[in-house]
Every structure is written in C-alpha cells, then in structure tokens.
Amino acid sequence: MTTSEGTVAATAARPHSHGLAPSRVTRADRLASFDLDAFPFPTGREEDWRFTPMRRIERLLHPEDFDEGDAPLALRQLPDGVSVHVVERGDEALGTVLAPTDRAAAVAWDRFESATVVTIAAQAVLDSPVLLDVSALEGTRAQNVVIRAGELCEATVILTHSGGAGAALAQGIEVEAGDGCHLSVVAVHEWDDTTIHTASHRVAIGRDAQVRHIVVTLGGDLVRVNAETDFRGPGGNLEMLGLYFVDAGQHLEHRVFVDHSQPKCYSRVTYKGALQGKDAHSVWIGDCLIREVADGTDTYELNRNLVLTEGAKADSVPNLEIENGEIEGAGHASATGRFDDEQLFYLMSRGIPEVEARRLVVRGFFAELIDQIGVPAVQEHLMAAIEAELARSAQ
Numbered sequence: 001m002t003t004s005e006g007t008v009a010a011t012a013a014r015p016h017s018h019g020l021a022p023s024r025v026t027r028a029d030r031l032a033s034f035d036l037d038a039f040p041f042p043t044g045r046e047e048d049w050r051f052t053p054m055r056r057i058e059r060l061l062h063p064e065d066f067d068e069g070d071a072p073l074a075l076r077q078l079p080d081g082v083s084v085h086v087v088e089r090g091d092e093a094l095g096t097v098l099a100p101t102d103r104a105a106a107v108a109w110d111r112f113e114s115a116t117v118v119t120i121a122a123q124a125v126l127d128s129p130v131l132l133d134v135s136a137l138e139g140t141r142a143q144n145v146v147i148r149a150g151e152l153c154e155a156t157v158i159l160t161h162s163g164g165a166g167a168a169l170a171q172g173i174e175v176e177a178g179d180g181c182h183l184s185v186v187a188v189h190e191w192d193d194t195t196i197h198t199a200s201h202r203v204a205i206g207r208d209a210q211v212r213h214i215v216v217t218l219g220g221d222l223v224r225v226n227a228e229t230d231f232r233g234p235g236g237n238l239e240m241l242g243l244y245f246v247d248a249g250q251h252l253e254h255r256v257f258v259d260h261s262q263p264k265c266y267s268r269v270t271y272k273g274a275l276q277g278k279d280a281h282s283v284w285i286g287d288c289l290i291r292e293v294a295d296g297t298d299t300y301e302l303n304r305n306l307v308l309t310e311g312a313k314a315d316s317v318p319n320l321e322i323e324n325g326e327i328e329g330a331g332h333a334s335a336t337g338r339f340d341d342e343q344l345f346y347l348m349s350r351g352i353p354e355v356e357a358r359r360l361v362v363r364g365f366f367a368e369l370i371d372q373i374g375v376p377a378v379q380e381h382l383m384a385a386i387e388a389e390l391a392r393s394a395q
Contacts, residue, residue, distance in 0.1 A: 027257060027289045027321060028289055028321070030101055031101060032099040032100065032101050033106065034095060034099050034106070034109055036103075036110040039100070039102060039103035039106045040103075041103065042054065042061070042102075042103060048102050049102075051283040051285075051315050052251070052283070053222065056196065056222045057104070057198065057224065059140060059168050060107060060140070060168050060169075060198050061104060061107060063107050063110050063111050065140055066111045066142060066170075067139035067140050067141060069113065070112055070113050070141060070143050070144075071134060071137050071141035071142065071143040071169050072134065073116050073132060073133070073134055073143065073145065074133045074135065074136070075131070076131035076132065077128060077129065078130060079127060079128045079129070079130065080126075081120060081121045081125075082119065082120050082121070083118075083121075084116060084117070084118050084119075085116075085119070086116055086117070087114060089112070089113065089114070091117075093146055094115055094146060095174075096176060096204075097174040097175065097176050097202045097204045097230065098174075098202040098204070098230050099202075100172070101226070101228065101257075102226065104170060104198040104200065104226070105172060105200030105226060108144070108170035108172040108198065108200060109144070111170060112142040112144040112172070115144035115146055116132075116144075116145050117146040118130060118132070118145070118147045119148045119150070120147075120148065120149045120153050120155045120181075121150050121153065122150030122151045122152060122178065123150065123151070123152045123153055124153045124154070124155065125153065125154045125155075126153075126154065126155045129155075129158050129186075129375065129377075130157040131160075132158070133159070133161075133162075134160070134161045134162075134164075135160070135162045135163045136163065137163060137164035137169055139168075140168045140169075140170075141167070141168070142169075142171070142172075143170070143171045144171075144172045144173075144174070145159070145172070145173045146173075146174045147173070147176070147185060149176065149177045149178055149181045151178035151179045152179070153181045153183070154181070154182040154183075155181075155184070156183075156184040156185075156186065157183075158186045159173070159185075159186065159188070160188045160190070161187070161189045161190065161197070163191070163192055163195075164191050164192050164194075164197075165192040165194050165195065166194050167196075168196040169196070169197045169198070169199075170198050171197065171199040171200070172199075172202070173187070173200070173201045174202050175202065175204065175211075178206045178209065179206040179209060179233060180206070180209060181206065181210070182209075182210045183210070183211050184211075184213075184214065184374065185212070185213050185214070186375060186378055187201070187215050188378070188382075189216065189218065189219060189220055189225075190218050190219045190385065191219040191220035191223065194221050195219070195220045195223075196220070196221055197224070197225075198224045198225075199223075199224070199225045199226065200228075201213065201215075201225065201226070201227040203228070203229045203238075204229075205230065205231050205237075205238055206232050206233055207232065207233025207234060207235055207236065208233070208234075208235035208236065209237070210236075210239075211236070211237070211238050211239070212239045212240075212241070213229075213238070213239070213240045213241070214240075214242070215242045216244070216378075216382060217244040217252050218244070218385050218389065220250065222250075222253075223251075223253065224254075224255070225253070225255070226255040226257075227254075227255065227256050227257070228256075228259070229257065229259055230259060231260060231261055231262040231265045232262065233262055234262050234263045234264045234265065235264055235265065236265040236266070237266045237267075238266070238267040238268075239268050239269075239372075240256055240258070240268070240269040240270070240271075241270050241271070241369060241372055242254055242270070242271035242272070242273075243271070243272055243273070243369055243382065244271075244272075244273040244282060245274050245276075245385075245386065245389045246273060246275040246280040246281065246282045246312065247276060247277050248276070248279060248280055249278070249280065250277075251281045252273070252281075253282070253283040254282075254283070254284050254285070255284075255285040255287075256269055256271070256284075256285065256286050256287065257289070258287070258289070258299065258301070259289050259291070260294040260297045262294060263294055263295040263296050263297075264295070264297075265296075265298075266298045266299070267299045267300075268299070268300055268301075269286055269300070269302065270301075270302045270303075270369060271286070271302070271303045271304075272303075272304045272306075272365065273303075273304075273305045273306070274305070274306045274307075275305065275306070275307050275308060275312035275313070275314055276308040276309045277309055277311065277312060278310075279312075279313075280309075280311070280312040280313070281313050281314075281315075282313075282314045283314075283316075284303045284305075284314075284315070284316045284317070285319070286301040286303060286316075286317070286334075287321075288301055288319070288320050288321070288330070289323075290323060291324065294327070295327070296327065297328060298327070298328040298330075299329070299331075300329070300330070301318055301320075301331075301332045302332070302333050302334070303318065303335075304334075304335050304365075305335070305337075306338070306362065306365050307337065307338050308358075308362070314336045316335075316336055318332035318333070318334045319332075358390075359390045362390055363383070363386065363390075366382075366383075370382050370383060
C-alpha cells in the first residue's frame with residue numbers, strides 16, 4: 001500500500017505539498033480565461049496533462065472537430081420553486097462563476113451554442129430533487145449548464161449521464177450558491193464504455209452557504225472531471241464527495257481545486273475508487289490553496305483507492321498550499337492498496353466463500369461514502385451499480 005498524509009495547524013505562511021511529484025507552480029498563479037487562444041494545445045508533459053492519455057482525449061481539444069448543435073439535456077423532474085430557461089451565448093447569466101483553467105474547459109465554453117439555466121428561488125425548500133439527464137448523446141458535442149440557487153433555499157440537483165456509444169462531450173457546469181443556502185449538486189456518469197467526456201465544474205459558495213458537490217463515475221472510455229471552487233463570503237461550508245469504479249481499459253480522472261479565499265470557511269474532500277482489469281487507470285488530483293486573507297480556515301482532503309486485480313493503476317496526488325498562519329487546521333491523506341488480507345481471512349474463517357468475502361469488503365469500502373450523499377434514491381442506485389460491477393469481476 002502507498003500512502004501520503006499531512007496535517008498542518010497554525011503554521012507559518014509557506015507552501016505545503018505532499019504526493020507523487022507535486023506541482024512546483026502555485027495554484028494562486030494559475031491561468032483562468034474564457035479565451036480559447038490563451039490555452040495552447042497540450043503536449044502531455046504539462047503538469048495538468050501528464051496523467052491524461054492525449055491521443056484518446058484530443059478529439060475534445062480541437063474545436064473544429066465538433067458537430068453543430070449542443071448535447072441534448074432532458075428535464076426529468078422540476079419541483080415547485082424551480083425555473084428552467086435556455087439562453088443564447090452572451091447572456092448575462094453565463095460566465096459568472098470563475099473562468100476555464102485548461103484547454104478542455106475553454107473548448108467547452110467556446111463551442112456551446114445555447115445554455116440551460118436552472119434557477120432555484122430564494123428561500124424555496126424543495127420537496128424533491130431537480131432531475132436533469134444527458135442520455136441521447138451523438139457525435140462530438142458541447143454543453144453548458146448553469147445552476148443558480150437563491151439565498152436561504154434548500155435544494156438538490158441531480159445530473160445523470162448514460163449511453164453515448166462512440167460519442168464525446170465537452171461540458172461546462174456553473175454552480176452559484178446564494179448566501180445561506182443549502183445546495184447539493186450530484187453528477188452521475190454511467191456512460192457507454194466507448195464514450196469520452198471532459199467536464200469543468202465551477203462552484204461559487206456564498207456567505208454562510210452549505211454546498212455539497214458529489215461526483216460519481218462508473219462508465220466511459222475516458223472521463224476527466226475538473227471541479228473548482230470559489231468562496232464568496234465568510235462562513236462557507238463545502239463538502240466534495242467522489243466515487244469511481246474503473247474497469248479494464250478505462251481512464252477515469254478527477255481533479256479538485258478548493259480555493260480558500262475568505263475567512264472562517266470549512267471544506268472536506270473525500271474521494272474513493274476501486275479498480276479492476278488490465279490497464280484500468282484512475283487519477284485523482286486534490287489541490288487546496290489557503291490564501292493570506294483566509295483566517296480561520298478548516299480544510300481536509302482524502303483519497304482512497306482499492307486495487308482489485310493485477311494490471312490496474314491508481315495515481316493520487318494531494319497538494320496543500322498555505323499562505324496564512326492563522327488557520328484552524330489543514331491536512332490531507334492518500335492511500336492506494338489491495339484487499340486487506342486480515343479482513344478476508346476473518347470473513348472466510350466464518351464460512352463465507354472468498355468471492356462473497358471480497359464483495360463484502362468492497363461494499364464496506366464504498367458504503368461509508370455513499371451514506372454521506374444524503375439522497376436515498378441516489379444511494380440505492382449506486383449500491384446496485386456497485387453490485388453489478390462486482391458481479392462482473394466475479395465472472
């Protein structure tokens with residue numbers, strides 16, 4: 001098992017980073033722009049691209065290769081207190097939450113023709129989630145979705161992705177959580193095994209807002225999700241959860257950047273993944289920056305990977321930069337390993353067959369995280385999906 005752990009509290013202002021060959025470039029100086037020309041085509045040697053198979057993703061990095069028309073987005077459930085509008089490029093509702101920070105995100109911004117804006121009214125308390133679905137994807141398409149939650153509202157938005165055989169999607173998702181709101185945003189990826197997907201999730205957290213951002217990736221040939229955050233007032237509370245199950249030949253990549261730029265904010269990042277099959281590859285990059293003005297910050301990030309078979313590989317890189325000596329605490333942990341032989345022995349010694357014992361260990365590995373999602377329908381669906389993955393590995 002490989003591990004990387006660090007904990008810092010009330011340190012002197014200095015960069016702090018652990019992990020596999022961490023970046024030498026501070027995230028405070030990262031490029032952010034809506035101009036595609038600001039992002040040259042990557043070679044694969046850049047820090048942001050060194051883990052990504054460039055030949056497989058390049059289809060989504062050439063804007064001239066895109067088909068006309070946006071990727072379809074279906075509205076499956078719209079509770080009272082929520083409105084949905086489609087707006088054209090240039091509308092003032094767009095581009096209000098950060099700017100793209102890599103070429104994939106910039107291409108997604110450059111190529112969409114119209115955007116879907118989901119608005120949750122101030123003080124609305126939804127009795128059911130907003131359900132959006134991408135399932136009729138064909139060709140190479142772009143898509144932009146804006147989720148705007150008014151102050152003091154309580155809401156959950158679930159965006160599911162499935163199908164898309166042979167297709168590719170460059171997606172941008174802007175999330176703006178108003179002051180004091182409680183917002184959960186869930187993105188579930190269950191693509192066909194031949195689908196390619198890049199996504200840029202840009203999340204703004206208002207004063208005293210509580211935001212839960214959840215990413216689940218169970219399908220696709222190559223999926224790369226880049227989630228970045230922007231605290232816009234003190235007292236913000238951010239929880240980022242991720243779950244992925246990587247099969248043979250799949251490349252599933254998740255990148256998280258938590259930018260603590262306001263005082264007295266709290267964040268927790270927890271991602272867990274399992275891998276099985278030849279050339280199954282997961283990548284998790286967890287970046288956290290605590291800026292000089294962010295007094296009282298409390299942050300922690302965790303990544304755990306369970307390698308189920310030979311030939312699978314997990315890369316995990318947590319990075320923590322601290323520019324402030326007046327924080328509550330900051331830390332990170334990363335571990336990648338195989339089954340715990342003691343757990344297997346314990347279960348098998350009580351008459352449980354080895355295959356079933358392995359399934360129990362994996363279910364327990366994920367259950368702790370799934371129980372935190374807080375959306376029963378999503379939790380039940382994910383447990384069923386994991387059971388299906390485990391059944392495949394037993395064949």
